[in-house]
Amino acid sequence: MPINTLSNIHNDLDGYNQLVKLYEEHKDDIFEKIDIELQVWFDANLSALLGGILDKIKNDGLNDINFTYIKNDIQTILQKNGFLSFYGYPKVYDTNHTTIEYKKLKPSDTRYFNQYLEDELLSRAEFPNMSEAVHDKINESIQEMFINATMHSETDFIYTCGQFFPKDSRLNFTIVDTGIGFAKRIKKDFDIKITSSDAIKWAMVEGHTTKQNVSGGLGLALLKEFITLNKGKIQIISGDGFYELHDNNEKIQKLDSYYDGSIISMTFKTDDSKTYRFASEEDLF
């Protein structure tokens, strides 16, 4: 089998296209030996996606995954965030404290996830500029997205990973599931056939939910509001739909391949000085 090369993987359409192509090409393989090379660059938070994809390929088809080449600096960061521990490499201590550990969690691990978030976000001294309000909003946003994945995706596992960029006060966090994705969820719950892009577009509207007899659809709406004020970024991938919100600009594009589950990547600006005060709501009901 030819070697699969992932080269210069960033949080952008090309990066997702390369990763999802790897999934599509090998998802039906059985008892194959799959060789992978990581070249030039790999955005560490996307370990969550690579982990989800490789796990699916490895477990569904009992395939053997090997990293035949990993560029030095990529290898170091993926050893620091614990991703390569799943592929036989030793863990490397993160002296710079910029990684947020790669995790493979069961949907029922919510309590553990809460603790992980607290440990990875709360106990950080690297961001003196991060106000309590921004910290809380980031925490809240990630929490909502994790619960969304546990509720809707029917996934076996949820994969998460983050990365801090202290120099430009940025935090990336990615949550990946290998479940049924947005469009299939809608088909299942409402019996309506819809494209992945339309399904994502629909889900981004406040109050839109596939849950029956319970209101919902606020998590993504709240995230969108916060990210817009915070000047961060949201990327959602499901099926062949790629949604991005950045600089007040929403766009939907089509991926070259199809990813069965869902991916959400969030970029937060940690030096945001807004206070995020809330009008005191007295009339709650």
Added chain:
Amino acid sequence: MTAKHIDLRVKKIYFEENIMNEVKVNIFSIVGQKDCTLPEDGDKVHKTIQKILKEDKKASISFLNVQKLTTAFLNNAIGKLYGEFDETKIKNSLSVQDLSDSGKARFKRVTTNAKNYFKNPDKMKESIKEILGEDDE
């Protein structure tokens, strides 16, 4: 007895009746921990409040010691009530204590959203068809 005295007595009786009819709902105690994030935990709270409202009693809901609160939790705990009880009954029977301003903001979003949702349960299906329709234009 002066009018002022009568007024005070009426107020006292009203207050006592209210206290007798008011049940304290301690979210932390029902969920068993500081993180109120899961819809399943919201269901436990919902069951308690549902019972109280069915008995025509009032509930004072305390969020003391609750640290994390998701809309997924609140949708099930509180939002669901709007599908079962009249809006006015909910408004007159429930009160909230010990909730931060950001918590209150989320709470308000959840109740407003729930009222809209239960006014037209078919709205979700319609809204999907609207998105599909946009593509045909």
